[in-house]
Amino acid sequence: xxxxxxxxxxxxxxxxxxxxxxxxxxxxxxxxxxxxxxxxxxxxxxxxxxxxxxxxxxxxxxxxxxxxxxxxxxxxxxxxxxxxxxxxxxxxxxxxxxxxxxxxxxxxxxxxxxxxxxxxxxxxxxxxxxxxxxxxxxxxxxxxxxxxxxxxxxxxxxxxx
Numbered sequence: 001x002x003x004x005x006x007x008x009x010x011x012x013x014x015x016x017x018x019x020x021x022x023x024x025x026x027x028x029x030x031x032x033x034x035x036x037x038x039x040x041x042x043x044x045x046x047x048x049x050x051x052x053x054x055x056x057x058x059x060x061x062x063x064x065x066x067x068x069x070x071x072x073x074x075x076x077x078x079x080x081x082x083x084x085x086x087x088x089x090x091x092x093x094x095x096x097x098x099x100x101x102x103x104x105x106x107x108x109x110x111x112x113x114x115x116x117x118x119x120x121x122x123x124x125x126x127x128x129x130x131x132x133x134x135x136x137x138x139x140x141x142x143x144x145x146x147x148x149x150x151x152x153x154x155x156x157x158x159x160x161x
Contacts, residue, residue, distance in 0.1 A: 005160040007094065009056025013047035014151035016143075025103060025110065025150070026117025026133065027079040032108045036150060039068035039075075045103055045117065045133070046078035048154035049126075050085050052099070056158045057092050079123055086125040094158040096125075100132045105150040110135035 017023075021035025026045040036042035051062045059065075066073045066081055073081075089096060099121075103110055114133045122128040138144035144151060 007056040007158045009052040009156045011048040011051030011154040013044045014149055015042045015044050016149040027120030028113050028116050040073050041078050043078035044150050044152040046082050048152040050082055052154040052156040053085050056156055082124040095161045097159040098130050098157040101154040102134045103152045104136050104138050104144050106137050106145050106147050
């Protein structure tokens with residue numbers, strides 16, 4: 001199979017909410033009584049974006065590049081992980097053309113933080129003007145609806161440079 005001028009990737013991530021952790025989503029520290037549990041900062045939005053880009057490049061998944069068994073990724077900033085993946089995208093001859101994401105959380109209200117998330121994510125090298133972030137609830141259903149966790153989905157479009 002040959003390569004193409006455009007590639008699409010899909011990403012998903014979820015983490016449980018726990019006491020004693022900061023809540024970081026989209027690179028933003030959001031005031032809340034719980035945070036997301038994970039080896040790195042557990043930023044579900046950045047992790048979903050990372051997986052979408054890695055998928056579009058066809059080079060595995062986030063666990064392959066940043067295994068939770070490796071101590072160097074303990075409490076790592078997911079914005080820095082995303083920056084590495086954006087650089088890898090360029091090395092592979094592509095650039096991020098569009099990112100579309102959805103965060104699913106019953107609480108806290110995330111819409112006031114969306115523009116700040118775009119600015120924080122742009123520190124990775126993805127221009128804020130090509131990032132779409134939407135926030136939804138799960139209407140009280142499932143682990144998200146019970147306030148046990150937060151999930152995020154991401155789609156990306158890469159363009160050959």
